[in-house]
Amino acid sequence: MDPYRRDTGRKPYSVDPADGASGTPGGELTPESPTGDAPDSGNPPATGRQPQYSGGFTVIPPNESLRDKLRRNAQKEEEELQRWKEANRVTYVHADPEKLGGAATLAATREMQHTDLRCSKLQKRLKKEELDKRRRQEEEEENQRKKDIQREKAVEIKPKGERDVQQEHRRVNQAFLDSLEGRRRGSEQATRAPPLLAPDDFRHGPCDLAGQRVAPALPDADPDHSFADWTDEADPACDGALVKLLKSFPGCSRSFLEDILDQCSGDHQQAHALLDCTMN
Numbered sequence: 001m002d003p004y005r006r007d008t009g010r011k012p013y014s015v016d017p018a019d020g021a022s023g024t025p026g027g028e029l030t031p032e033s034p035t036g037d038a039p040d041s042g043n044p045p046a047t048g049r050q051p052q053y054s055g056g057f058t059v060i061p062p063n064e065s066l067r068d069k070l071r072r073n074a075q076k077e078e079e080e081l082q083r084w085k086e087a088n089r090v091t092y093v094h095a096d097p098e099k100l101g102g103a104a105t106l107a108a109t110r111e112m113q114h115t116d117l118r119c120s121k122l123q124k125r126l127k128k129e130e131l132d133k134r135r136r137q138e139e140e141e142e143n144q145r146k147k148d149i150q151r152e153k154a155v156e157i158k159p160k161g162e163r164d165v166q167q168e169h170r171r172v173n174q175a176f177l178d179s180l181e182g183r184r185r186g187s188e189q190a191t192r193a194p195p196l197l198a199p200d201d202f203r204h205g206p207c208d209l210a211g212q213r214v215a216p217a218l219p220d221a222d223p224d225h226s227f228a229d230w231t232d233e234a235d236p237a238c239d240g241a242l243v244k245l246l247k248s249f250p251g252c253s254r255s256f257l258e259d260i261l262d263q264c265s266g267d268h269q270q271a272h273a274l275l276d277c278t279m280n
Helices: 017-022 064-087 106-191 227-233 236-248 254-263 268-279
Strands: 052-054 057-059
Touching: 106 254, 106 268, 236 254, 236 268, 254 268
Parallel strands: none
Antiparallel strands: 052 057
16 A cells, blocks of 8 residues: 555644644645655755645646746737737738729620620630540541551561561472472382393394394374474473473473472472572
């Protein structure tokens, strides 16, 4: 239990009124001297702002000198404020009276209001049209900017696409030429047959007087199928195209060029373009 806490239910000790100058109003005893005697310490008791205890509350007397100083400062500042207000008081404005409302009559004012009201609709419509025109212009500028960006991207991508197309074209042509080369080799192998021997009829046939064997008689050829017909069947146009290809591509073999012409149906220009693209 706190020894400095007083019991509020207990009545305070009664003291002589003459002892009121001791610093404890109401005759209450302080915690330092519960019996009413002075403390045994060697320091003299404080007489200026000694705390006072009353009814469970501690009362500290104010500092009179500090209070007077603050009061004097506040009064001085208030007087200075009043002097400043008097010196800076707003002066009254004295204007000559005049007729308000302007020089226009009521009828002219009403007519002007009516005209403004009619023109306000037109002004609103013109303003709306101007806003719409500005909005469309901004949209067109934005679309044009996007188109320019896409065009720049397309220009950057186009060389790459062209290179890819050329590579693909070259690959297809090379595959086609490889297949033709394989066919030509297969045909050459097929044409490389073993040497033909004379038939038994020719080996065992009759001999002439000199001891040489007589060749068997051949069947009579058709007189209508003359040498001119054989030369016509030789297709001189294909031979001319083959000769041109041999001159243009001396490094290619004759059989290879013939295969190219066969694949191109004898078209010299198509065969030349195909070989040129492949060689380059």
